[in-house]
Amino acid sequence: MRKVLLAVIVLIVCVPIAFVLSRSATPAIDLPTSVSVIGQATPIAVHVRDPRGVRNLTAFVEQNGARYVVWELAKPSIEKDSTWNFTAGVKTTPQLRDGKAILMVEATSNDLLRKKSHVDHEVTVVTQPPTISVDSEQHYLYLGMADLATFNVAGSWNAAGVRVGDQKFRAWPMPGGKAGLFSMFAFAWNMPAGTIPQVFASNGAGNDVTSPLTVQFPKKEQPKYTVHDLQVSDAFMNKVVGELDPNGSGDLVARFVKINNEMRRANNKTLSDLRLKTADRFLFSQPFARQAHSQAEATFADLRNYIYQGKKIDQQVHLGYDLAVTQHVGVEASNDGRVVYAAPLGIYGNCIVVDHGYGLQTIYGHLSHIDVHEGDAVKRSQVMGQSGMTGMAGGDHVHFAMQLDGVQIDPKEWWDSHWIQDHIAKRVDLPGFQK
Numbered sequence: 001m002r003k004v005l006l007a008v009i010v011l012i013v014c015v016p017i018a019f020v021l022s023r024s025a026t027p028a029i030d031l032p033t034s035v036s037v038i039g040q041a042t043p044i045a046v047h048v049r050d051p052r053g054v055r056n057l058t059a060f061v062e063q064n065g066a067r068y069v070v071w072e073l074a075k076p077s078i079e080k081d082s083t084w085n086f087t088a089g090v091k092t093t094p095q096l097r098d099g100k101a102i103l104m105v106e107a108t109s110n111d112l113l114r115k116k117s118h119v120d121h122e123v124t125v126v127t128q129p130p131t132i133s134v135d136s137e138q139h140y141l142y143l144g145m146a147d148l149a150t151f152n153v154a155g156s157w158n159a160a161g162v163r164v165g166d167q168k169f170r171a172w173p174m175p176g177g178k179a180g181l182f183s184m185f186a187f188a189w190n191m192p193a194g195t196i197p198q199v200f201a202s203n204g205a206g207n208d209v210t211s212p213l214t215v216q217f218p219k220k221e222q223p224k225y226t227v228h229d230l231q232v233s234d235a236f237m238n239k240v241v242g243e244l245d246p247n248g249s250g251d252l253v254a255r256f257v258k259i260n261n262e263m264r265r266a267n268n269k270t271l272s273d274l275r276l277k278t279a280d281r282f283l284f285s286q287p288f289a290r291q292a293h294s295q296a297e298a299t300f301a302d303l304r305n306y307i308y309q310g311k312k313i314d315q316q317v318h319l320g321y322d323l324a325v326t327q328h329v330g331v332e333a334s335n336d337g338r339v340v341y342a343a344p345l346g347i348y349g350n351c352i353v354v355d356h357g358y359g360l361q362t363i364y365g366h367l368s369h370i371d372v373h374e375g376d377a378v379k380r381s382q383v384m385g386q387s388g389m390t391g392m393a394g395g396d397h398v399h400f401a402m403q404l405d406g407v408q409i410d411p412k413e414w415w416d417s418h419w420i421q422d423h424i425a426k427r428v429d430l431p432g433f434q435k
């Protein structure tokens, strides 16, 4: 009888403890390692998971043997999965000095056992924003065109470049081991006049500084973009829709317009993202070459009205040159470089993109055949494939375009050795360049 009683008592006491133990959890803390620098007031987001929520959650910065609380949860939370945002930095912890420190987060589970967990990682405290000194050059801005600025950034920084409106162009160390930085930037075809390009530098700690370039925007000499009506025949519409939306159904015009908008946008994003596949040196030493013996059937930033059966069904801006020679002509690389794309790309058909370094790239569309592969080095005027009319093309031609850090620009300046001399080679080392 006693034994039974004892067993019952053991059951009554131990089962709930075992139950609590089995249910008790340790909070899982996720402190992003992307926070590597702490400045004035650096935003931090901590993600915590615990089936019972957290009783305490505290963030500390430890430096030179001292520990400072930078943030604390005001009251226990029963949320199982939560993200907490706070800032850490000199503003709230003035004792911090420039140099290494440890960022820590400690969490206590909200259940009976109050299990604790802890994460930490090393950070650098940077109390001063970087400083920028910009070249004293006058930069002449033209819609759709490029230029090059040189500047210096001092102090601690992890990102710098030229910002034009909402577009960013990376800074690179000056070639040839010279001191300072440079950035090739574009003033996009649709950038509002009066936008002042700014050199920027940031240190990842919320310190972002800018300094304007000295610019001129010659109003009278700006390119004038032309407007064209493009007659969409039934044959062209059927060709485009059949090739680019073969499994679709429904209204032909709606499908055509969808291709011309959604697919165009997606294809342009793919092109723009190739900015990250670039060499950190100039791969070319000569002016860019235009496809030999070619006629330009369309030029950069022409506005196209798409007319079908007398009605305007769409409007797009054409961000390149349509260069026609004869059918199946050899498509020539415009300059020395490296192939970073060689595959079908929607409205551009079979498409090649060649990188020339520092974010400068050339694009070749509508090929009937591609003879190069991603990674291939190509030489100026080397034949890379054959022209054709794949993608959104009504006749055999090469769609030739250029982009700088993902922003499409007018190639014509790059065909001009004087322009390259005055805007590039005069400002940075362009090895082997002769005007």
Ligand SMILES: [Zn+2]
Binding pocket: 298, 318, 320, 321, 322, 398, 399, 400
């Ligand atoms: Zn084109």
